[in-house]
Amino acid sequence: MLKKDLDQVIIMRCVEVPSMINLGDGWIFSIIDRPVDLGKYPVVVMFHGFTGTHIESGRLYVDIARELCGNGMATVRFDYRNHGDSSGPFEDFSIDNALEDAAFMVKYALGLEFVNSSRVAFLGLSMGGHITLKTYERMSTVPKALVLLSPAIDFSGLGRVASQGARGDYVYFGPYRLRLSNVLRLANSNAMGVAELVNVPILIIHSKDDQAVPYQQSVEFHSRVKYSDKTLMLLDKSGHTFDDYEVRVNVINTIVKWLGDKLKPT
Secondary structure (H helix, E strand, O other), X not given: OOOOOOOOOOOOOEEEEEXXXXXXXXXXXXXXXXXXXXXXXXXEEEEOOOOOOOOXXXXXXXXXXXXXXXXXXXXXXXXXXXXXXXXXXXXXXXXXXXXXXXHHHHHHHHOOOOEXXXXXXXXXXXXXXXXXXXXXXXXXXOOOEEEEEOOOOEOOOHHHHHHHHEEOOEEEEOOEEEEXXXXXXXXXXXXXXXXXXXXXXXXXXXXXXOOOOOOHHHHHHXXXXXXXXXXXXXXXXXXXXOOOHHHHHHHHHHHHHHHHHHOOXX
């Protein structure tokens, strides 16, 4: 367990359950972290970033999931198709399929016997923050809280990258390549307007030295949210995925404490 600075800590015994879930002509790989004890628990559905997985950089999602579980909250984390251990090559990834996968996994989570369907949260990192917002737009009655970590809210800048980096029908991202048509579809996706629809508590955490996604996107989105229960936590130095150990511990503790409060029984 990570270091704690919470006033009260509930340490529960947990189990991790991996599974391959059929979807269309492929599959989604997922891992559930849940308390061993019988009962109904809040659930946090976690959406990973572009080129990420259900583990995420430095095992960030593993640490978050295990901490949440130790504090009485189940989690469902998974790989979009064309990512991680799910089916399909990365080059065929599309934002449309990711949104389909996200909605499918939310419904999957709601059908789990140990889940309290009235106490659900969405959590997303980077592109996963974008997918969190777009999924909330589609399923706004489901989550009771939203957590955005270094969220890539507006992808319009990706169009310039596509035009400059395309070689034939593909755009190359280090060891990955993606079909140009799908990069352009992603570049046309903007979730900034979802801010005006938010009517549940929202926590946004972003570092000012993020080189992948400008933190100003989070500042603008936060300013557009009209709902009063909104929190923006800006960090001075931890990069896109909170790579500093002490900062990461603080981020995870903040998430656990905040979600524990927002998802507690009323």
